[in-house]
Amino acid sequence: MTILREDVETTYWTPVCSYTDLLPERGACALVDDHQIALFRTFDGELFAVGNRDPFSGAQVLSRGIVGTRAGEPSVASPMHKQVFSLVTGRCMDDPAMAVPTYPIRILDGTVEVGVR
Amino acid sequence: MTASEGVTVSRVVVVGHGPTSHRLVEALVDKGFDGRITVFGEEPRAAYDRVALTSYLAGRSAADLTYPLPEGVVLRLSSRVVEIDRKNRTVVTADGHAEPYDVLVLATGSSPFVPPVPGRDAEGCFVYRTIDDLDAIREASGRATTGVVIGGGLLGLEAADALRGLGLATHIVEMGGWLMPRQVDEGGGAVLRNHVEALGLSVHTEAGVKEIVAGPDGRVAGLLKPDGQTIEAQVVVFSAGIRPRDELARQAGLEVGGRGGIAVDDGMRTGDPAIYAVGECALYEGTVYGLVGPCFTMAEVAADRILGGEAVFTRADMSTKLKLLGVEVAQFGAMDGALNVTFMDPVSGVYQKLFVSDDARTLLGGICVGDATPYNTLKPFVGRDLPGAPGELLFTGGPASMDLPDDAQVCSCNNVTKGQVCAAIAGNGLTDVAGIKDCTRAGTTCGSCLPMLKQILVKAGVEVSKSLCEHFAHSRAELFDIASVRGITTFSQLIAEHGTGRGCDVCKPVVASILASLGNGHILDGEQATLQDTNDHFLANIQRNGTYSVVPRIPGGEITPDKLIVIGEVARDFGLYTKITGGQRIDLFGARVEQLPLIWRRLVDAGFESGHAYGKALRTVKSCVGSTWCRYGVQDAVGLAIDLELRYRGLRSPHKLKSAVSGCARECAEARSKDFGIIATEQGWNLYVGGNGGFTPRHADLFAADLSTAELIRTIDRFLMFYIRTADRLQRTSVWLENQGLAYVKEVILEDSLGICADLDAQMERHVATYADEWGAILEDPEKLRRFVSFVNAPGTPDPSIAFETERDQVKPVLIPLEVVRS
Numbered sequence: 001m002t003i004l005r006e007d008v009e010t011t012y013w014t015p016v017c018s019y020t021d022l023l024p025e026r027g028a029c030a031l032v033d034d035h036q037i038a039l040f041r042t043f044d045g046e047l048f049a050v051g052n053r054d055p056f057s058g059a060q061v062l063s064r065g066i067v068g069t070r071a072g073e074p075s076v077a078s079p080m081h082k083q084v085f086s087l088v089t090g091r092c093m094d095d096p097a098m099a100v101p102t103y104p105i106r107i108l109d110g111t112v113e114v115g116v117r
Numbered sequence: 118m119t120a121s122e123g124v125t126v127s128r129v130v131v132v133g134h135g136p137t138s139h140r141l142v143e144a145l146v147d148k149g150f151d152g153r154i155t156v157f158g159e160e161p162r163a164a165y166d167r168v169a170l171t172s173y174l175a176g177r178s179a180a181d182l183t184y185p186l187p188e189g190v191v192l193r194l195s196s197r198v199v200e201i202d203r204k205n206r207t208v209v210t211a212d213g214h215a216e217p218y219d220v221l222v223l224a225t226g227s228s229p230f231v232p233p234v235p236g237r238d239a240e241g242c243f244v245y246r247t248i249d250d251l252d253a254i255r256e257a258s259g260r261a262t263t264g265v266v267i268g269g270g271l272l273g274l275e276a277a278d279a280l281r282g283l284g285l286a287t288h289i290v291e292m293g294g295w296l297m298p299r300q301v302d303e304g305g306g307a308v309l310r311n312h313v314e315a316l317g318l319s320v321h322t323e324a325g326v327k328e329i330v331a332g333p334d335g336r337v338a339g340l341l342k343p344d345g346q347t348i349e350a351q352v353v354v355f356s357a358g359i360r361p362r363d364e365l366a367r368q369a370g371l372e373v374g375g376r377g378g379i380a381v382d383d384g385m386r387t388g389d390p391a392i393y394a395v396g397e398c399a400l401y402e403g404t405v406y407g408l409v410g411p412c413f414t415m416a417e418v419a420a421d422r423i424l425g426g427e428a429v430f431t432r433a434d435m436s437t438k439l440k441l442l443g444v445e446v447a448q449f450g451a452m453d454g455a456l457n458v459t460f461m462d463p464v465s466g467v468y469q470k471l472f473v474s475d476d477a478r479t480l481l482g483g484i485c486v487g488d489a490t491p492y493n494t495l496k497p498f499v500g501r502d503l504p505g506a507p508g509e510l511l512f513t514g515g516p517a518s519m520d521l522p523d524d525a526q527v528c529s530c531n532n533v534t535k536g537q538v539c540a541a542i543a544g545n546g547l548t549d550v551a552g553i554k555d556c557t558r559a560g561t562t563c564g565s566c567l568p569m570l571k572q573i574l575v576k577a578g579v580e581v582s583k584s585l586c587e588h589f590a591h592s593r594a595e596l597f598d599i600a601s602v603r604g605i606t607t608f609s610q611l612i613a614e615h616g617t618g619r620g621c622d623v624c625k626p627v628v629a630s631i632l633a634s635l636g637n638g639h640i641l642d643g644e645q646a647t648l649q650d651t652n653d654h655f656l657a658n659i660q661r662n663g664t665y666s667v668v669p670r671i672p673g674g675e676i677t678p679d680k681l682i683v684i685g686e687v688a689r690d691f692g693l694y695t696k697i698t699g700g701q702r703i704d705l706f707g708a709r710v711e712q713l714p715l716i717w718r719r720l721v722d723a724g725f726e727s728g729h730a731y732g733k734a735l736r737t738v739k740s741c742v743g744s745t746w747c748r749y750g751v752q753d754a755v756g757l758a759i760d761l762e763l764r765y766r767g768l769r770s771p772h773k774l775k776s777a778v779s780g781c782a783r784e785c786a787e788a789r790s791k792d793f794g795i796i797a798t799e800q801g802w803n804l805y806v807g808g809n810g811g812f813t814p815r816h817a818d819l820f821a822a823d824l825s826t827a828e829l830i831r832t833i834d835r836f837l838m839f840y841i842r843t844a845d846r847l848q849r850t851s852v853w854l855e856n857q858g859l860a861y862v863k864e865v866i867l868e869d870s871l872g873i874c875a876d877l878d879a880q881m882e883r884h885v886a887t888y889a890d891e892w893g894a895i896l897e898d899p900e901k902l903r904r905f906v907s908f909v910n911a912p913g914t915p916d917p918s919i920a921f922e923t924e925r926d927q928v929k930p931v932l933i934p935l936e937v938v939r940s
């Protein structure tokens with residue numbers, strides 16, 4: 001199936017928090033304009049940003065899921081009904097027809113920034 | 118591009134998106150079809166598992182039931198095809214969209230038959246076929262007290278059970294002489310009727326419908342039978358058979374059967390070589406197949422043919438087995454034969470009949486009501502020599518060593534033989550039923566063959582895998598031992614030394630629970646915080662809109678008026694919905710994460726503690742008033758319940774733990790439905806263990822009688838610790854006890870047969886001595902409190918997506934709209 005994904009342009013970086021605000025292996029949510037962005041810092045210090053909205057329940061909760069790996073790929077399990085999403089592609093690993101948007105994320109001088117259109 | 122019948126096929130159009138259509142598309146994609154596939158579905162949602170439709174009313178979501186969709190297919194939903202233009206090879210939809218095809222597949226299924234009785238269009242009349250139907254039935258049932266299902270067949274009974282589940286007094290009206298006339302004979306029907314009536318449903322057989330009576334508001338008020346009797350009802354569900362949806366084929370001039378159905382050959386082709394028909398709309402050799410198994414086979418055959426193959430469809434097995442209203446009913450093979458053998462036990466409501474050839478050697482078919490064991494063991498022998506005397510087979514369920522021939526079909530939904538299952542096990546080194554499902558599809562549809570698959574696995578000598586998940590090859594009990602013996606206190610060390618990868622939502626909470634059971638400080642300390650499920654992470658239960666609920670502990674259900682007032686004030690001040698729970702305490706719903714610490718500050722100051730409603734831990738110890746007030750009570754049930762709740766509060770375990778104490782044998786606290794339940798006797802206390810409410814209720818077994826309070830507590834200490842050490846992930850005491858065996862657990866705990874009781878005692882003492890209130894600790898820890906925000910970059914801002922409306926003077930979540938993201 002063709003999945004509609006939010007198009008992202010990387011022009012606008014928004015600073016959201018300091019790197020140390022993020023716990024390893026856990027998520028947090030940032031509000032950027034109207035967008036809720038789930039931010040994750042994995043055990044090896046890598047950062048990921050995906051949409052916070054769980055597409056199965058509609059609730060803004062993905063940042064509160066359990067972080068882990070599936071077949072080596074960093075992932076988060078929705079705290080609502082446990083569907084697992086890839087942090088890299090946003091694709092739902094339990095139902096390939098579902099996905100969440102992904103956003104560019106970087107650290108600049110210890111500050112985490114996300115790219116939201 | 119694909120050559121089929123000399124024509125190049127680059128555009129396949131499928132009409133209908135039900136299970137058959139889904140299977141067809143999947144097969145085309147799997148087999149490498151590289152052209153364009155366009156599917157039109159009239160329903161507003163993608164194909165879902167219709168066989169499991171009823172589970173939607175039991176709480177499964179539409180998303181749960183929806184099949185995964187393959188890549189590269191265009192699916193048009195809410196889009197009904199109204200015309201086939203055979204000359205121009207184009208279909209046209211109701212909203213005027215035209216789509217050209219090289220090959221057209223009709224997978225339009227069937228629709229429920231609604232007999233032409235007066236009043237059938239009144240508001241409150243429904244059919245039972247789609248998720249939308251169920252939504253409408255659920256909505257109407259909210260305003261109704263009584264329902265009638267017209268039709269006592271398989272689907273009618275399923276619908277009746279659903280109405281019963283929605284709280285309606287339910288009647289079933291069946292024209293025939295008994296229920297499920299297509300699957301069971303008169304004797305079986307009588308036994309089935311007893312079961313159904315025992316559940317409180319009213320059965321009317323040999324009863325037609327003269328008229329649906331509407332009230333002055335135009336809504337259904339009842340059903341008038343030909344005998345003049347009226348059944349009052351506000352909801353009527355028609356389930357009087359199905360009719361193939363062949364209207365498009367008729368319009369296009371294709372051949373249809375006398376009683377409906379699009380005529381196809383054994384390649385699923387209609388008279389027009391460019392048009393196929395599959396599934397419940399197709400008519401093959403005079404039969405319309407109303408079961409998914411044959412429909413799936415048709416889809417596979419059509420896909421193969423479209424790609425130039427030569428697959429053929431042959432007459433299919435129409436066996437059925439189901440568990441309806443808790444009663445097993447099954448029919449396989451023929452429903453008559455030269456000889457038959459019947460086993461009947463009216464006491465337990467079992468009726469089983471086998472039909473055999475005149476020399477009593479070949480099995481022709483069978484009927485089961487109340488116990489479908491013969492279906493599981495004997496169905497693969499249909500048309501073959503029986504492995505024993507028929508009477509004996511019925512009585513014993515067949516010898517355990519009975520070996521199925523390799524070509525015996527084990528999964529009729531997906532047409533999989535025993536040989537294929539064995540080959541998959543051997544070829545892929547499978548160790549569990551999930552693996553068989555993945556490799557062969559067997560067991561993925563109705564599930565009735567799962568026991569058989571398990572048997573084959575066991576017979577294949579496979580040791581069934583205990584792996585927790587892809588990260589640990591150990592069971593929970595093994596990890597518990599490893600952590601405890603090696604003194605491991607972090608997840609990182611455990612996975613580095615005994616696992617692979619970085620963990621997941623299965624193993625992390627398990628390890629979190631093990632570490633907590635072994636006493637490793639606050640569950641949100643250090644790395645432990647990263648292992649917790651959202652409920653444990655926020656020490657509250659997540660709700661459907663992303664808010665949380667708050668449950669303060671109310672030990673034994675006893676509470677002072679002052680404390681009640683505090684709860685009331687907190688709920689009022691924070692605008693929370695309040696409800697008395699089934700656990701004798703009060704739940705406050707609708708708190709946003711940033712409100713949780715503020716709410717708990719007030720509660721803790723008033724002397725409340727966490728109720729652990731969020732944890733796999735002790736929940737409640739319910740009590741009855743006991744001897745203090747009740748004229749029958751023989752012991753102080755409330756006092757004991759409070760003591761037990763305070764002793765075991767905060768104890769983390771493989772699953773939640775519940776308890777209750779009743780002051781006498783009248784059992785008002787329902788102790789025998791609990792993991793450990795206590796009933797007072799004149800001499801002391803009786804301890805019952807392994808009870809369960811929930812999904813599979815089980816009455817607790819008597820573990821020890823007439824214990825003193827000290828003996829009772831020591832026995833429970835040991836029981837709980839032994840369970841915590843040895844149970845599987847998310848295994849309640851009920852299942853654990855059945856696996857271990859009551860006698861064995863008694864030996865270990867009452868006779869110390871393993872010599873571990875001193876250890877178990879010490880472990881429980883440690884728990885009791887180190888208990889601290891989880892919420893109290895959080896409020897003293899600014900670092901942890903910082904996590905309780907909706908937004909890391911806007912800590913004071915509430916989540917704008919959360920909204921409430923009012924119902925019965927309290928808040929309730931505004932349901933979150935789910936837009937379709939598929940195109």
Ligand code: SRM
Pocket residue numbers: 658659660666667668696697698699700701702703704730736737773775790808809810811812813849
């Ligand atoms: C609030 C309450 C319903 C109510 O309004 O009365 C409730 C609510 C939930 N129950 Fe329950 N159960 C509640 C009493 C029960 C009872 C009755 C009892 O405890 O006496 C049962 C049957 C008894 C039993 O457990 O054996 C019960 C059997 C379940 C089950 C099925 C367990 C099973 O073994 O089959 C689940 C699902 C699970 O745990 O996997 C469940 C799960 C849930 C969850 C946690 C579902 C979820 O994950 O969101 C609900 C959320 C609670 C919340 O948000 O606060 N709830 N639940 C009751 C809270 C009791 C309390 O004060 O702690």
Ligand SMILES: Cc1cc2nc3c(=O)[nH]c(=O)nc-3n(C[C@H](O)[C@H](O)[C@H](O)COP(=O)(O)OP(=O)(O)OC[C@H]3O[C@@H](n4cnc5c(N)ncnc54)[C@H](O)[C@@H]3O)c2cc1C
Pocket residue numbers: 132133134135136137138157158159160167168169170171196197198199224225226227228245246247272275362365395396397398406407408409410412439563
């Ligand atoms: C409650 C219930 C329980 C069942 N339990 C079992 C069971 O236990 N075991 C079993 O084997 N079977 C069971 N069945 C039967 C099983 O669901 C059907 O055999 C199966 O759904 C047939 O699939 P299908 O795709 O051929 O037809 P359908 O599921 O009817 O799908 C056809 C789809 O095509 C759509 N459609 C029709 N005409 C058009 C058009 N012109 N344009 C666009 N779309 C159109 C329809 O809206 C529908 O969505 C059950 C059925 C129900 C209702």
Ligand code: SF4
Pocket residue numbers: 741742743744747748749750751754779780781782783784785786
């Ligand atoms: S269980 Fe016995 S003591 Fe308790 S309330 Fe009921 S009748 Fe009274």
Ligand code: FES
Pocket residue numbers: 527528529530531559560561562563564565566567
């Ligand atoms: S027989 Fe239905 S899934 Fe196997």
